[in-house]
């Protein structure tokens with residue numbers, strides 16, 4: 001990968017969003033990755049090196065597993081538990 005074409009290395013991008021703490025940060029990171037020409041290689045490198053967390057190639061990894069959504073921290077609301 002050439003760093004100059006990696007959207008996440010822009011000085012205008014907060015690197016913290018690639019380790020999202022909430023769904024909004026995850027969406028922002030995915031939006032940036034969507035503009036990047038290196039998504040496949042980025043995710044492949046992350047998986048090959050055993051990277052456990054963060055957004056790589058637009059995919060969220062948590063504890064080494066691909067997860068679809070970022071759950072907010074803390075306990076789920078009772079209304080959310082009842083709906084599940």
Ligand code: SF4
Nearest residue numbers: 008033036039042057
């Ligand atoms: S796909 Fe990888 S290299 Fe490209 S913007 Fe996302 S995290 Fe950065």
